[in-house]
Amino acid sequence: MHKRFTLIASFAALVAIAIPASAAFAGETVTGPDGNTQSIEASVAPKALYKKTASPAALNVEVKTGKSDGGVPSPAVHDVIDFDQNLALATKGLATCSATQLQNTTTEAAELACGKAKIGSGSAITLLPLGSLYTEPTKVTAFNGVPQGGKPVVLLHAYGTSPIQTTLVLVGTVSNYGKEGFGPRLDVTIPPIAGGAGVITDFKVKIQKSWTYKGKKMSFVNAKCPASRKLKYRGAFTYADGTTIDADTTQACTPKPEPKKK
Numbered sequence: 001m002h003k004r005f006t007l008i009a010s011f012a013a014l015v016a017i018a019i020p021a022s023a024a025f026a027g028e029t030v031t032g033p034d035g036n037t038q039s040i041e042a043s044v045a046p047k048a049l050y051k052k053t054a055s056p057a058a059l060n061v062e063v064k065t066g067k068s069d070g071g072v073p074s075p076a077v078h079d080v081i082d083f084d085q086n087l088a089l090a091t092k093g094l095a096t097c098s099a100t101q102l103q104n105t106t107t108e109a110a111e112l113a114c115g116k117a118k119i120g121s122g123s124a125i126t127l128l129p130l131g132s133l134y135t136e137p138t139k140v141t142a143f144n145g146v147p148q149g150g151k152p153v154v155l156l157h158a159y160g161t162s163p164i165q166t167t168l169v170l171v172g173t174v175s176n177y178g179k180e181g182f183g184p185r186l187d188v189t190i191p192p193i194a195g196g197a198g199v200i201t202d203f204k205v206k207i208q209k210s211w212t213y214k215g216k217k218m219s220f221v222n223a224k225c226p227a228s229r230k231l232k233y234r235g236a237f238t239y240a241d242g243t244t245i246d247a248d249t250t251q252a253c254t255p256k257p258e259p260k261k262k
Contacts, residue, residue, distance in 0.1 A: 034241050095116035
């Protein structure tokens with residue numbers, strides 16, 4: 001069976017690969033009333049950051065969905081993720097890519113079409129009911145999308161070949177929540193996958209991109225370490241059966257002396 005499924009979803013940029021154990025406290029796995037389990041892990045690197053001056057960083061996030069009895073979880077249909085207020089994104093001068101350029105493409109073709117807009121990579125796992133239940137591993141590549149309403153957009157291209165050739169293009173916008181100690185907010189609405197029975201059980205990606213704009217060095221992700229020496233993250237995950245699970249995690253950071261003024 002060789003068949004291509006293409007999905008364009010709204011996804012809040014997200015974003016973890018190879019997070020050192022010391023960089024973040026593993027997010028607690030929370031069980032909902034429907035038996036779904038959910039966790040979120042997030043961190044920025046490096047761990048040592050200025051207290052007042054934002055500096056370039058890599059942003060890592062991993063979300064996992066499961067079932068307490070080991071069965072197939074209800075698919076997520078809406079995710080909202082908030083990042084600590086000491087994180088900020090910058091996109092000025094960075095090349096952009098549109099979702100239509102990534103549809104029905106392999107990883108290689110996606111990078112060929114939008115290589116200058118590439119901002120990171122990762123991986124994902126989807127459960128697909130194709131007579132039997134199959135696990136589909138995919139490679140994730142992140143790109144800077146065309147802004148929507150003045151808001152940054154992150155495109156996540158996921159491509160797999162077994163048991164079927166699969167392309168998923170996840171489109172996410174970034175807004176500023178600006179409350180309760182949180183800043184960037186990522187909101188995702190996920191349409192049905194494989195007729196509504198497909199489930200993304202693990203999604204992780206690392207966002208890290210630097211470039212030069214008008215002689216100034218730029219970074220897609222910038223971060224500071226507050227006096228509390230902790231950065232916090234949280235997510236609200238809503239599933240097809242109507243239930244919602246709230247999960248959160250924190251990361252320790254180390255403040256370092258402010259940079260000398262030139």
